[in-house]
Amino acid sequence: MxxxxxxxxxxxxxxxxxxxxxxxxxxxxxxxxxxxxxxxxxxxxxxxxxxxxxxxxxxxxxxxxxLDKEAAELVKWELPMGRMLETTVVRCADPLVRARATDGGAVTALLLHLFDTGRIDGAIVTRQTGLFVREPWLATTRREIAEAAGFFFDSSHGMSMYSEKYSTFAPSVQALGPLARRKSGKGRIAFVGTPCQIKTIRKMETLHIVPTDAIRYVFGLFCSGNFSFGAKERERLEKLGKFEWSWVRKINVKDHLMIHLDNGDIRAIPLEELDFMKRFACRFCDDYSAEYADVSFGGIGAEEGWTTVVSRSPLGRACLAHARDEGAIEVYASQDNPKFASEATQIIVEHSQKKRQKAADFRKTLEKTPPVSIKS
Ligand SMILES: Cc1cc2nc3c(=O)[nH]c(=O)nc-3n(C[C@H](O)[C@H](O)[C@H](O)COP(=O)(O)OP(=O)(O)OC[C@H]3O[C@@H](n4cnc5c(N)ncnc54)[C@H](O)[C@@H]3O)c2cc1C
Ligand code: SF4
Ligand code: SF4
Ligand code: SF4
The missing domain is CATH 3.30.70.20 (Alpha-Beta Plaits)
Known part of the structure; x- marks a missing residue:
């Protein structure tokens, strides 16, 4: 063994x-x-x-x-990028959530809808614990779920610790620990995470490991990589994007790193220029669109302020349809651009293929070079 x-x-x-x-x-x-x-x-x-x-x-x-084969069977994975039942572009109906959200607040809207309709007792999300730090946590009230929206930098509570290392990654799987040890009574939860975390969850499900029995919805975020920036990297980013960190309101990753400033300006830095702060392990990752999730969410393919959403399982599709019927989410006005959802699908396919190809190329270089670094 x-x-x-x-x-x-x-x-x-x-x-x-x-x-x-x-x-x-x-x-x-x-x-x-x-x-x-x-x-x-x-x-x-x-x-x-x-x-x-x-x-x-x-x-x-x-x-x-x-357990790859078992996990793929579990979610009925298919080529080229997992099962895709429907692609839509949506946003949260509540403007207060949208004001805080990363893109259109679709993740938060669906979580709140599931909570309000009694389908979940809580959700594993992330919360801001320092100016550049987000940590995973189990949100168990409506307010906690709503406050977890976005990649927000709230500097209004004296959080000005610029020396901290900030990472776009939060180890959300670890928030399942207390549930696994049954220290939390929360029975039915939704899990929000990156594609690698979703895959771990699905593998656990194939083995029926506690607490996968409690995970009712698995929401995945598109992911082109995880970036971490300490003081040196932040300085370099400031130069690249011509901004100062004290002006930053929120950041987002799409096809560029999007730095939203307090004055409403957005600095878009191409991801190709950010290899200096990309986590080494992410170069070998081939899942862009959270192919094992019930529903996947991303900003690419959607207009600013909207989220592209891929329903992958019947459960995910039903959740989205119910939220739409109950008015929790708004669907992009397709009369303005009827091809929007199909164009979004095409964009996701392109990004997925590109990431898969790059990962395969990096793996080849790994096979040629002996392992030298255990740093990631
Ligand atoms: C590391 C990372 C890389 C990404 N890369 C891309 C990309 O390349 N292209 C793209 O289109 N989209 C990418 N996304 C997804 C995008 O940033 C948005 O999360 C997504 O569009 C949903 O937006 P929303 O407004 O609907 O979500 P919101 O309503 O704002 O909700 C986001 C939810 O995700 C949770 N969350 C925030 N950060 C994390 C984290 N690090 N780990 C787990 N959960 C978290 C929040 O707590 C909240 O519950 C990435 C996200 C992350 C975390
Ligand atoms: S799960 Fe723990 S006990 Fe089991 S093999 Fe791994 S380290 Fe050992
Ligand atoms: S070795 Fe690393 S990637 Fe693998 S399960 Fe542990 S933390 Fe996750
Ligand atoms: S690129 Fe892959 S390994 Fe890196 S955070 Fe995203 S899903 Fe995880």
Missing amino acids: KTFFDLVQQVQKPGLCHRCGGCVTFCTAINFGALGQDEDGKPVFADMEKCIECGICYMICPEIDE
Whole structure:
């Protein structure tokens, strides 16, 4: 049976670990202290003697292909980029949510709708804990779900810690930990995460690992990569985009890094210019549009202030239809541009193919070079 020892050799040493946190959160011997995390959030053996060699951590790692077939069957994955039942462009009907949201606030609108109609008791989202820091958390009230919208920089509460390292990634799988250990009574939840996190969740589902029984909806965010910026990178970004961080209201990733400033200006920096702050492991990732989710969300293909939404499972499609019928979301006025949804689909296909090709090319270089770095 392969164990965490093999994850270190096969995933961490070549620099392929995304820090999704799946292995450490769902380690069977976590309560006995087998695994822990170092100061950078990298999973490590805390006490190898406590490992019972069950192999769970190895099987659910998104970088290991052991359960790929089962996970693909579970979601009825198909070429070229997963199952796609419908593509729409929508936004939240509530302007207050939209004002805070990353794009059109569609994720938050659907979460609030599910909560209001009693379908979920909470949602795993992220919240701002510092000026450049977001952390995963289980939101269990309407207000908490609404406040989690966006990639917002609220500097109004004295949060001005410019020395902190900011990352667009939040290890949301780890927020399932208390549920797994049944420390939270919240029975039915929705999970929001990046494609790599969604894949971990689906792999856990194939093994019926607790608390996947509690996850009723899986919402995926399109993802071209995770960017982290410490002081040096922030300085370089300021020069590239000709702005100062103190002017920043929110940031977003689309086909460019979009820096929204307080005065309403948007600085768009091409993603190709941001390799200096892209996480190494993301170069090898081939899922752009969260192909294993019930519903996937992104900004590309939609006008500013709207979200492109792909329904992938009947459950996801029903959720979207219900939210639309109840007035929780507005659908883009197709009479203005009837081809908008099909054009959005085409744009997603192009971005997905590009990411898949780049990942395959990077993998080839990895095969040629011996693993040198365990830093990601
Ligand atoms: C790392 C990253 C890369 C992305 N790359 C792209 C891209 O290349 N192209 C593209 O079109 N879209 C990308 N997106 C998705 C896009 O930024 C929006 O999240 C998406 O369009 C939904 O917008 P919304 O207004 O409907 O969501 P909102 O209503 O604003 O809700 C967003 C939800 O996501 C949660 N969230 C925020 N950050 C994270 C995070 N890091 N991890 C997990 N959950 C989080 C929030 O708490 C909130 O619940 C990316 C998102 C992330 C987190
Ligand atoms: S106990 Fe199981 S899940 Fe935990 S480290 Fe060992 S093999 Fe991995
Ligand atoms: S990718 Fe996730 S599951 Fe795999 S080693 Fe890294 S943190 Fe663990
Ligand atoms: S590119 Fe996005 S989905 Fe892929 S590993 Fe990086 S953060 Fe995860």
